[in-house]
Amino acid sequence: xxxxxxxxxxxxxxxxxxxxxxxxxxxxxxxxxxxxxxxxxxxxxxxxxxxxxxxxxxxxxxxxxxxxxxxxxxxxxxxxxxxxxxxxxxxxxxxxxxxxxxxxxxxxxxxxxxx
Amino acid sequence: xxxxxxxxxxxxxxxxxxxxxxxxxxxxxxxxxxxxxxxxxxxxxxxxxxxxxxxxxxxxxxxxxxxxxxxxxxxxxxxxxxxxxxxxxxxxxxxxxxxxxxxxxxxxxxxxxxx
Numbered sequence: 001x002x003x004x005x006x007x008x009x010x011x012x013x014x015x016x017x018x019x020x021x022x023x024x025x026x027x028x029x030x031x032x033x034x035x036x037x038x039x040x041x042x043x044x045x046x047x048x049x050x051x052x053x054x055x056x057x058x059x060x061x062x063x064x065x066x067x068x069x070x071x072x073x074x075x076x077x078x079x080x081x082x083x084x085x086x087x088x089x090x091x092x093x094x095x096x097x098x099x100x101x102x103x104x105x106x107x108x109x110x111x112x113x114x115x
Numbered sequence: 116x117x118x119x120x121x122x123x124x125x126x127x128x129x130x131x132x133x134x135x136x137x138x139x140x141x142x143x144x145x146x147x148x149x150x151x152x153x154x155x156x157x158x159x160x161x162x163x164x165x166x167x168x169x170x171x172x173x174x175x176x177x178x179x180x181x182x183x184x185x186x187x188x189x190x191x192x193x194x195x196x197x198x199x200x201x202x203x204x205x206x207x208x209x210x211x212x213x214x215x216x217x218x219x220x221x222x223x224x225x226x227x228x229x230x
Contacts, residue, residue, distance in 0.1 A: 106158035
């Protein structure tokens, strides 16, 4: 149980384009989902917290107009990187919290490369 | 949330027990200790968590000292697939009213299991 999927697992795009990443909780409902970013040889950094049916809360320094988050259902959250640039190349990981608990389960991550 | 201190890296022989220490000397009375691990290029995986008592599940055991200032994650029979970065995270429960669902990742311990 407690499986979280992400799609795509890897994406390469041209500078200036937008990329959408999906995060799904497969066997549970997730009131809250989180988006993290991880640069090479660094730890995970929280980007934003997403609650179903409401606006996401972004961490300091994360541009909400650049990283659009939608959490329209209890099993799906999406992150759209708009007008991507090479410096946005990173490993993006989502996690989902089982409603009623504090434990988060993570997706396998999405490797974004912007050329 | 209390800060944690972990060794940067550790080696363990395959088949032996891996004991990963974590210091959290400023932990408060109702903060939990969580352990996650991240295998290379994958999302973090939840391992175990505890408050005061020692905990065991199918993956590992968590030993928390009586004063709660430190803990040890034990993988009883390490395999090559246990090679990963292990993160010890201390956080308040959300039912406390002051807790947040966020997880703050430090640098963790890179465990290398050697054949």
